[in-house]
Amino acid sequence: xxxxxxxxxxxxxxxxxxxxxxxxxxxxxxxxxxxxxxxxxxxxxxxxxxxxxxxxxxxxxxxxxxxxxxxxxxxxxxxxxxxxxxxxxxxxxxxxxxxxxxxxxxxxxxxxxxx
Amino acid sequence: xxxxxxxxxxxxxxxxxxxxxxxxxxxxxxxxxxxxxxxxxxxxxxxxxxxxxxxxxxxxxxxxxxxxxxxxxxxxxxxxxxxxxxxxxxxxxxxxxxxxxxxxxxxxxxxxxxxxx
Numbered sequence: 001x002x003x004x005x006x007x008x009x010x011x012x013x014x015x016x017x018x019x020x021x022x023x024x025x026x027x028x029x030x031x032x033x034x035x036x037x038x039x040x041x042x043x044x045x046x047x048x049x050x051x052x053x054x055x056x057x058x059x060x061x062x063x064x065x066x067x068x069x070x071x072x073x074x075x076x077x078x079x080x081x082x083x084x085x086x087x088x089x090x091x092x093x094x095x096x097x098x099x100x101x102x103x104x105x106x107x108x109x110x111x112x113x114x115x
Numbered sequence: 116x117x118x119x120x121x122x123x124x125x126x127x128x129x130x131x132x133x134x135x136x137x138x139x140x141x142x143x144x145x146x147x148x149x150x151x152x153x154x155x156x157x158x159x160x161x162x163x164x165x166x167x168x169x170x171x172x173x174x175x176x177x178x179x180x181x182x183x184x185x186x187x188x189x190x191x192x193x194x195x196x197x198x199x200x201x202x203x204x205x206x207x208x209x210x211x212x213x214x215x216x217x218x219x220x221x222x223x224x225x226x227x228x229x230x231x232x
Contacts (some may be wrong), residue, residue, distance in 0.1 A: 043119065044206065044223035059157070090158065100209075102148065102171060103221060105158040 002027040004091045014114050019063075019078040021109045023091030026072065030094035032094040033074045034103070035065055039087045047089075050074065061085070084112045117141070119224035121207050127230045133195040136227045138191070140209030147190050148210075148221060149182060153203040161205075164190060176201075197231045204228050 007022040025031055035047040048059025055067040065076045074091060091106040120139045128134050149161040161180070164174040166187035175182070179198070184190040194201050208221040214230045 034220075041225070043225040044208075046220050046222075049220065062195075065162045067225060096191075101146070102160040102174070104160070105150075 002031065002093045002095050002104050004104060006008075006089075006091050006109050009107065010053075010110050010112065012112040012114060013081045015083055016080050019076070019085065019111065021089050021091075021111065023074045023076065023106060024072050025074055025091070025093050025095055027095070028033045028036050029095065031060070033065075033067065033095065034092040035059065035063070035076050036057040036090045036092055036105075037087050038090070039050050047076070070110040081111075081113045083113050083115075086111055119207055119209055119222050121205075121224040121227050121228060124225065125228045125230075126231065128197055129232055130199055131196045134191065134197055134229060136192045136194075136205055136229070138190045138192070138207030138224060140207070141222055144209035144211055144222070146210040146221075147184060148208040149190070149192055150206040150208065151203050152206070152226075153200070159191075159207065192197070194229075197229075199231050202229055202231045 003026045005024045013019055022083045030052055032048040036044045037047050038044050045062050048065055049058045050057045050067045058064045063078050065074050067074050088110045090108050093105045094103055120138045126134050128170050145166050147164040151161055152158040160174040162175055162182055163170045165182045168182050181193045204226040206223055206226045208223045210221045
């Protein structure tokens with residue numbers, strides 16, 4: 001069984017300040033972890049993914065996440081927020097059994113960026 | 116390259132009616148997934164096709180939901196009869212064939228917002 005917990009439902013930051021969106025996971029297997037973003041009226045877009053290679057993963061738009069096995073965490077960070085970062089972010093864990101696969105989503109964190 | 120498309124973008128129906136949602140995956144993607152987000156809840160897996168075969172339908176809520184993928188191309192998800200609790204956003208995703216370890220990306224469509232009144 002696997003699950004993810006996003007610790008904050010809403011995060012508000014000022015433009016130009018750092019972003020931290022927190023995620024903890026639980027998995028019976030060595031997990032694959034993802035962060036997806038959804039802007040209003042848009043589909044889900046992959047920001048970055050961890051697949052047991054480097055523990056620090058760089059994604060699009062300046063985002064990165066660090067896989068910490070000892071803490072079962074996969075927090076998403078960005079050094080400087082931009083207004084266009086305002087969106088909902090989802091931490092996701094993947095399970096593969098045979099050829100089947102499905103994603104398990106966290107409840108989402110809505111990021112607000114203010115001037 | 117066209118992304119995953121879904122139709123309609125919005126649907127409002129009355130309880131007891133039937134609705135059919137359509138998903139066109141990225142061309143060449145054998146894997147097709149349906150997910151649903153009920154208001155205030157997390158996005159949940161419904162089912163997974165590999166080509167035209169249902170690989171995993173463990174997330175389907177009940178027998179009022181029927182998914183098909185004839186010919187292994189587009190997929191439809193029919194809800195019959197619709198109930199109030201079926202309201203939510205239905206997402207479709209597709210990916211290429213994967214083997215072994217994960218890390219492959221699922222490409223998502225914009226979703227269909229279903230409202231049952």
